[in-house]
Amino acid sequence: MSQHDVVIIGARCAGSVAAAVLAREGRDVVVLDRSRFPSDTLSTHVLFGGGVDVLKDIGAFDKVTANDPSFMRDLELTFDNEVTVREPWGAPDGSSSNYVWCIPRPMQDQILVDTAREHGADVREGWEFLDVLWRGGRVSGVRAKDPDGEIHELHAKLVIGADGRKSSVAARVGAWHPYRASKNGRGLVFRYLDDPKVDTHLNETLSQWRDGDSFCMTFPSAPKPRMIALVMGPASDVARARKDPEGVWNEFLRRHPGWAKRIEGATNLSKLRSTADVPAYFRASSGPGWALAGDAGHFKDPVIGNGQRDAMWMGHTLATMAAPALDDAATLDATLRRYEQARDEECLSAYHFANSETRIQAQSPVLIALAREASKRNHAADADLSDIFQRVRDQQDVLPLRRLARGFALAIRHDLRHRPTALPETIKGGLGDLAVDLNIRAEMHARRFRSTRQIRGSEHPGWTWPDTPRRPALATAPAMPAAEPSSDGDVATLSVVA
Structure with missing residues (x-):
C-alpha cells in the first residue's frame, strides 16, 4: 500500500501528458499501463496544431523533430475529381503551429512516456489495473497487479482514467455506458509505405480525395519517407479488406484515381490495418475523486482525425486545473466538474462535424x-x-x-x-x-451539461454497447453509479453544481 497525489491509468496521449503536467507542478504521480513501450495502437496518427502546442509545452517537441517528421503545411481537398481546394493550415490562437504532423504511435507514445518520466512521474509499464478503491463515497485509489503478479493498493487524492474506449476505470466508477452516442458509417483501412514524392511539395501536404461516398487520404509521416495511405469508405469495406487485402486495395486504387496517382510508385508497403464499429460518444467523466480523459471519456469518429489532438488537450487541461485543487476534496470535485464542462464545450462542434462526415452519401x-x-x-x-x-x-x-x-x-x-x-x-x-x-x-x-438530447440528422441511431466488463477475481470493491440525467434529459448545469 502506498500514498500518492494522483494515479493515472493509461500512459498514452492523455495519460502521459497529464502526468507530465502534474509532476511538473510538484505532484506525486504514478502512471500504470499494461503495455510496455514502445507499443503500437490503432490510430489515424494525425496530430493537429493544438496537440503540437501541448508537445511544445511539456518539452516533447524537440524529441519528435529529431525523428525527421514531415511538416504538413497545407491541406488539399478534391471533390469528385472536379474541384480542388488548396489552403495553408491556420494556427490556433497564440500558437505558431500552423502545420500538421503524422507520427507513428510507437515513436510518439514512447516520447510521451519519456517526457513524463523526465518531469518526475513514476510510469510503471506492464501493470494491470484491477479496480478502484472507495472510501466515504469517494474514489480513494486503485488496486493493481504488477508484472510479477503481486497485488498492490495505491491510494490517491485523484484517479484519472486515460485507458481508452474500453476504459476499465469508466466501468469501475459506473460510467461505462455513454449517455450520448452516434453510430459510425465508415470503415478505416490503411497501410504504411515510402512516399514516392518525398522531395516534392506533396510531402508537406495533407491530401484528401472525396469521391462519391468515400474518402481517401495521404499523411506524410515520420521519419521521412514514410507515409500513411488511408481509405474511409463504407464500414462494410473493412470485412472485405480483411478477407482479401490486396484485392480490395486494388479496388480502392481503381475507385480513386487521384489518390492512386499520388501514391503510384510507392515502395516498402506494410500490411493493411483496419477498423470498423467505432461509435462516437460522451461518457460521464468526473465524479468524487475520479475523472476520465482522452478516449475514455469522449470519442468522435476518426474521419476528422482529431482524436490525438483532443486527448492531449484533455490531459493537459485536466492536469492544469486539478493540480492546485488536489488538497481539498470539495474544491477538487467542483474543479473536475468544470473540467468536464470545458471538455464538452471544446469538443461538441467537432463531434457533430465528425458525425456529418461519417454519413455514407454523395458529397453535399x-x-x-x-x-x-x-x-x-x-x-x-x-x-x-x-x-x-x-x-x-x-x-x-x-x-x-x-x-x-x-x-x-x-x-x-x-x-x-x-x-x-x-x-x-x-x-x-x-x-x-x-x-x-x-x-x-x-x-x-x-451549454447544457451531460445533455442526453439527440440531434436528429447528426447523431445516427443504431449504435450498440457491450455489457460492463466483469471485475477480475481479485478486485472486490463495489462500483458506484455515475450521475443520472434529470427527467428532462439533462443533468443540472455547471453553474448549479460548481
Whole structure:
C-alpha cells in the first residue's frame, strides 16, 4: 500500500501528458499501463496544431523533430475529381503551429512516456489495473497487479482514467455506458509505405480525395519517407479488406484515381490495418475523486482525425486545473466538474462535424459549391475550410448562416445550368442540413451539461454497447453509479453544481 497525489491509468496521449503536467507542478504521480513501450495502437496518427502546442509545452517537441517528421503545411481537398481546394493550415490562437504532423504511435507514445518520466512521474509499464478503491463515497485509489503478479493498493487524492474506449476505470466508477452516442458509417483501412514524392511539395501536404461516398487520404509521416495511405469508405469495406487485402486495395486504387496517382510508385508497403464499429460518444467523466480523459471519456469518429489532438488537450487541461485543487476534496470535485464542462464545450462542434462526415452519401452540393468558390481564391489567402479540421475556428464560425445560404444558392444555380434533374435532391438535402446546423448552434448556445438530447440528422441511431466488463477475481470493491440525467434529459448545469 502506498500514498500518492494522483494515479493515472493509461500512459498514452492523455495519460502521459497529464502526468507530465502534474509532476511538473510538484505532484506525486504514478502512471500504470499494461503495455510496455514502445507499443503500437490503432490510430489515424494525425496530430493537429493544438496537440503540437501541448508537445511544445511539456518539452516533447524537440524529441519528435529529431525523428525527421514531415511538416504538413497545407491541406488539399478534391471533390469528385472536379474541384480542388488548396489552403495553408491556420494556427490556433497564440500558437505558431500552423502545420500538421503524422507520427507513428510507437515513436510518439514512447516520447510521451519519456517526457513524463523526465518531469518526475513514476510510469510503471506492464501493470494491470484491477479496480478502484472507495472510501466515504469517494474514489480513494486503485488496486493493481504488477508484472510479477503481486497485488498492490495505491491510494490517491485523484484517479484519472486515460485507458481508452474500453476504459476499465469508466466501468469501475459506473460510467461505462455513454449517455450520448452516434453510430459510425465508415470503415478505416490503411497501410504504411515510402512516399514516392518525398522531395516534392506533396510531402508537406495533407491530401484528401472525396469521391462519391468515400474518402481517401495521404499523411506524410515520420521519419521521412514514410507515409500513411488511408481509405474511409463504407464500414462494410473493412470485412472485405480483411478477407482479401490486396484485392480490395486494388479496388480502392481503381475507385480513386487521384489518390492512386499520388501514391503510384510507392515502395516498402506494410500490411493493411483496419477498423470498423467505432461509435462516437460522451461518457460521464468526473465524479468524487475520479475523472476520465482522452478516449475514455469522449470519442468522435476518426474521419476528422482529431482524436490525438483532443486527448492531449484533455490531459493537459485536466492536469492544469486539478493540480492546485488536489488538497481539498470539495474544491477538487467542483474543479473536475468544470473540467468536464470545458471538455464538452471544446469538443461538441467537432463531434457533430465528425458525425456529418461519417454519413455514407454523395458529397453535399452546397459544400462543393463553397469549395468551388474557395478554389478561386489565392493560395496565400488566410486558411478557411482547413480551420475546421485544425480547430482554429468551429464549423459554425467558418460556415455562418449567411455563407451556408450563399452556398445553397450557388448549388441551385449550378444545378439549373448543368444538372437540372439533381435540383430536387439538392434542395431537400440543403434544407435538411440547414435544420441540423440550426439545432447544433442552439445546443452550443445552451451549454447544457451531460445533455442526453439527440440531434436528429447528426447523431445516427443504431449504435450498440457491450455489457460492463466483469471485475477480475481479485478486485472486490463495489462500483458506484455515475450521475443520472434529470427527467428532462439533462443533468443540472455547471453553474448549479460548481
